[in-house]
Amino acid sequence: MRKIILLFISFTIFNLLFSLNVDSFFKSVELVNTKEKTVSFYFTNDSESKINIHISPFLENSSFEVSYPSEISLLPYETKKADFLVKGSKISQGTYILAFSVTADDNLPMDSEVAKIKFPIIIKIVDINTSNIQISLDMYCDTLVLSTKDKLGTFFPVQLSNNSNLEVDVWGTFSLYKLSDELNDEQLIFQKSLFKDQSINLLPHTNQEGNIFIEKYLTPEEYKIRAEIYYGYKNYFQGKYVYEKEFKISEDLYKERNIVNINTDPDQIYIKVPKEMSPREYITTPVEFSLDVVNNDFLDMNVFFDFEFEESEQSFYNRKTNDKYLSIIPKELSITKYQELETKLIADYRRSNLVELTGEYYTNLTIIGESNEGTTTIQSKINVPVTIDFGDNVYNSESKVYIEENNILNDFYNNIIISFEIENTGNSSVHYDIHIKKWNSITNSQVGDTIIVKPKQKLLPEQTNEFTKKLVTELGVDKILIAVVTRKGTASNEIIKVDNYSLNIDR
Structure with a gap:
């Protein structure tokens, strides 16, 4: 919500007057064991006429x-500082938002709708008394959900609640134990970090919902959840819940389920086939790839392997590898519950015409897991994409980008439909993403944040992606700058091409 407000403010100021500049619309202050601090805002008049500023709560x-x-009165090209002296009280501990309305006019004999602007400036106050901090944090775990779709496993819906006046950062661990009546014991069967990459921020009196995911299907038994939640604000305090x-x-x-929980590690296969020129021809050696098959179910299962090409996968059609050069050893497995077994995929192209094989070729390794539960047979089928790389790779893409529709919504906004067509014209897979910037030519500056569309989208050889992107542009945005960034499919950080577009917006 705060980002939306600030973005609107920025558009209003730069696009209506192109004259008043504020160093920041949002500032924060910390009252740590003190009750008084000054917050300063700097206003700059970038025009040739005098500007009057009025501030009110x-x-x-x-x-x-x-x-x-x-x-505040600003002469042409003058900058002035506005000091806000913030004083707290004995009962003010917590996180609060104060907002002030700023009205500016430039004294020109113009219509008041144009000659005046109004916008808020915001101060966030974090008032902390380190000798008396009271935080109330709650967690609730709802009934677990069994996933039977793409991501097989068990979801635990959880909700965290910050019932205090202070914002807090939250992190911790989640543990799952199996209970045993006979031994009166707890067996740890699963543990993961909550918010592993970074802590989450909980504002005062807010809730945040999410899911804790476990890849396994759990045996019908008794369990216990234990979550250790740590919370704090910077280095001022830390607590545990x-x-x-x-x-x-x-x-x-599990009464009505019709699939078993099977998975692989990794979830895709890439094999580089070495080619070496002998005195007469190319020669190669067989290549092995190890694949772990994981039974995430409490049922024993039989597993069957095959190579399968679905006709709907047109992107494979012209670069489908001949499966006679591929084999799986063993081709069948019996895996007990929660067990992991290894199988090997062997690519042997010694009898192939290696001269004609350049770039990448593709197929699917199909894995079927099957188990009998009573009189019912249940199974799952998963496809593991297989890429065979013969070298002499050509990485390239061609793109077309244009404005398909430009609809004026009102005096301030346009509704733009941008059309994209991205084609892989090489013989190997690529990744692409699209960066969009809204641009103001008068100030020669970007408006708002860069928009990233389809990050790391994979594109196979001869495959074309066509799609549109809806974009709302504000008054003053007269160009859209677009960069289509293409990277190697096997090294998605290595940029091979950037197509740049500058699209003019007419009003």
Whole structure:
């Protein structure tokens, strides 16, 4: 919400007057064991005429007293500082938002709708008394959900609640134990970090919902969840909250399921076939690739392997490898519950015409897991993409980008439909992503953040992706700058080509 407000403010100022500049519309201040601090905003007049600024309260809080100048006059190209003296009280501990309305006019004899602008400036106050911090954090775990779609496993819906006045960063661990009545014991069967990459931020009196995912299907038994949640704000304080819950998985949960939980590691196969020129011809040697097949189910299963090409996968059609050069050893497996076994894919192209094989070729390794539960046979079928690389790779793409529609919504906004066509014209896979910038030619600057469309989208040889992107542009945005960035499919960080487009917007 804050980003939306600030973005609108920026558009309003630069596109209506092109004259008033503010160093920031949002600032924060920390009152740590103190009750008084100054927050400064800098206003700059970039025009040739005088500007008058009027400041008034927009969103107040009775716990704080704020002193600030109500009026500021700016001569042409002048910069002035506006100091906001923030004073807290004994009961103000917490995180609060104060907003002030700024009205500016340039004294020109123009219509008031054009000659005046109004926007807010915002101050976030974090008031901390380190000797008396009270944080109330709650967690709730709802009934687990069994996934029977693409991502097989068990979801635990959770909700975190910050019931205090202070914003907090939250992180921790989630553990799952199997309970045993006979031994009166707890067996740890799963553990993962919560918010592993980074902590999440919980604002005062807010909730955040999410899911904790376990790849396995759990045996119908009794379990216990234990979550250790740590929370804090920067280096000023840290606390710990522990959540525990016991539950039972009944056999009814799996009563109507029709698939078993099977997976592979990795989920795709890439094989580089070496080619060496002998005195008469190219020669090669067989290549092995190890694939782990994982039974994430509490049922034993039989696993069958084959190579399969679905006619709907037209992108494979002209570069489908001949499966007679591929073999799986063993071709069948019996895997007990929660077991992982290794199989080998062997690519042997010694009897092929290696001269004609350049770039990448493709197929699918089909894996079928099957188990009998009572009188019912249940199974799952997964496809593991296989890429065979013979070298002499050509990485290239061609793109077409143009404005398909330009509809004026009102005096301030246009609705733009941009058409994209990206084609892989090489013999090997590529990744592409699209960067879009809204541009103002008068200020020669970008408006808003860069928009990234289809990040790391894979494109096979001879494959073409066509799609459109809807974009709302503000008054003052007269160009759209677009970069189509193409990278190697086997090294997605290596850029091989950038196509740049500059699209003019007419009003």
